[in-house]
Amino acid sequence: MTSRSAKQSDNLPADLTSFVGRRSEAGAVRQLLSADRLVTLTGVGGVGKTRLALRVAHDLRRAFPDGVCLVELASLKDPDLLPHTVIDALGIREQSANAASVLADYLRSRHTLLVLDNCEHMLVETATLVDRLLRAAPKLRILATSRQALMIAGEHVYPVPTLPVPDLDVRLAPGVATQFAAVNLFAARAAAVVPGFEINPDNEQAVIRLCQRLEGIPLAIELAAVRLRVLTVEELADRLDSRFELLREGSRNLPERHQTLRALIDWSYELCTPAEQTLWARASVFAGGFGFDALAAVCADESLAEEVILDTVAGLTDKSILIRGEHGGRVRFRMLETIREYGQARLREYGSEAKVQRTHRDWYWRLIEKAAAEWFGPSQEDWAALLRVEHPNVRAALEFCLARPEEVRVGLRMVGLPWFLWVALGFMTEGRLWLDRALAMDQEPSLDRVWALGTAADIAVFQGDEAAATALTDAVHDLARRLGDPKGLAYATHMLGLRELGTDPSAAIPLLVEALERYGRVDVPADYPNSLRPALTMAYMDCGELDRAAAMVEETCEQCKQAGERWLLSYTMWAKGVLSLLQGELERAEANLREALQLKRFTQDSLGLAFILDALAWTAAASGDCERAAVLLGASDQVWQTVGVPLFGAKYLLARREHFEGVARQAMGNARFDTAFARGGQLMVEDMVTFALRERRASSIEPRQVDSVLTAREREVANLVAQGMSNKDVAAKLVISRRTVDVHVEHIFAKFGFNSRTQIATWVAQQRALESQDR
16 A cells, blocks of 8 residues: 655755756756657766756656656666665555555656656666656656666657757857856856855966866866866966866765766766777777777777677667767767776776777778878868868877877887978978977888978978078988988979079979979889979069969969869969959959969868968959058958967068058058058958958858847857757758758858858857847
């Protein structure tokens, strides 16, 4: 028999701290519970599933006349005691041997909300009980929290994302950072630890950096705030490399597994199968993210067969250890850095860290070899996108090589072969760093050293580092001759010609012609001879040989178009634009230069961007649009600061720049010119490009103009994107098709000139800040 009360009062704990962020998530979960009888909040440990569930339960108390009941399962070890635990939470005086039947009978006619917190360690038993109760009690609603879904009919899974964090690379107006939930949470918890703490211009960047390092995980942020008792925000952010040790102290009234970050992740690890634990540890060798092919190639062996990897990945994804995403139409996985660091610690414990790292390095060396063979061709854009997203893994592979003397030679190959990785994708400074380190560590004469010296010389020339360019070009030429390497000698002669181009174009011409002839006699990828042609075109132009320059431009254009190549074609169109400018064909010059910039958009080639902005400025000045010229010169000057010496110190190009700047200054006056120049220097790269292309710029749209810019539906989509939702999640939330959401996001990008979801989140935060000021 069972004794029942007329009304079950709730047993929800009172909030001990303020509820920060998650307002929209709470609303979404409430809406789901109005339509679905079982909603499961999933996500990585510490992401705030319990806190969100309790907030929703508090909000819904009046909607459930027979009570709202929290059932805490984390400390429960014996699955047989699950129904008894629910009975105890409901306050039932149970006098039957069949506890599940007692529950079903008790809840049958009641309009109750059960909150089952932390179901992950007894999923099967919880799923079985929940299914039985929902079938028996038609008015029952269940809100569950778990690292993975219960996987029963009627369940609606709601993944709880980490809190939004601002991008360090995006400038924010003062006070806007706190509109991001992660920053706001840190500020609130920090003020509780250090009375009077507030975010100000002096500590704002450190707070943002800290929240980024903690990846918006609420528990990690709260544990970090406790450390402000003994550390400043700056010290705290600097020390987060050892986060498991640093965040080992929390609040005593938290569950034991939540009192330290290590205990929290231990809990997740213990819930994994042995295969999942092994794959978690091995996958931690990846940096940034990875595809399934890479994962299988790097992690499979005799103890973890490739055929079980797929199911194991599914299990880790279900448990929120791996986060699934898509890039370029392909599935990619990633780990939160906290989860990854834990896996790396386990990998070291297994004693297999070096073996897995070497396998990882080998995979990315093969990737670079294939990219080098196919760069000059129709797959170039795909390779650029892949290499950019895989750059953290390439970096990790190089770190492995240069940390071990026996692996340095492979590192020399990896860093010397893909010149396009450093120059075309905007990593010149980093590439120079890797090359300098590898060359210093392996000084034995070798063909690998020839190519590394040549690539280092290439970068030094375009950075305008005259001393290094001289030393490196001489070194590569001497070594290639000593080794009798015809390929290396062609590359070395090419670099000698580039070096001369900046100071004496007439001396550069015979060297570049010789290099082109040498390339024709050896088997090298087509990008080597073709990357020489724009330089030779420039030399002809500087020497006044415009007919030869025009012939070279047309030949290079034809080569690129036949191969389906775009990056080198953009430099060729730059040369074509400058040639048109010299011939007085100003409209054609701007059209060619704008086409060059459009072609450049799929890379992050800062060098090429700076060249094009400069030439567009010269064309604007020649056309009489001097304010536009000043803005473009300011923008190019800013980009050159990230590359090296403007126009790589080439005296003929610098003379043109000085001439056209003088034209603009004389027309505008120094004060007006300097104001416009400064405005260009303050533009973000995206705004530079859209300004140069005469497109609508995001910066020209004031936040208060939102009503006239975005439709009501687009505003809804923007707000959900700002919360970290994927297009799929937005579609489910708004009950519209995924394709419709894709179109709305594309419209938002187009209207504001954005190209990333982070920019949407930043814009939404700024909009909210302005609305708060208005109130």
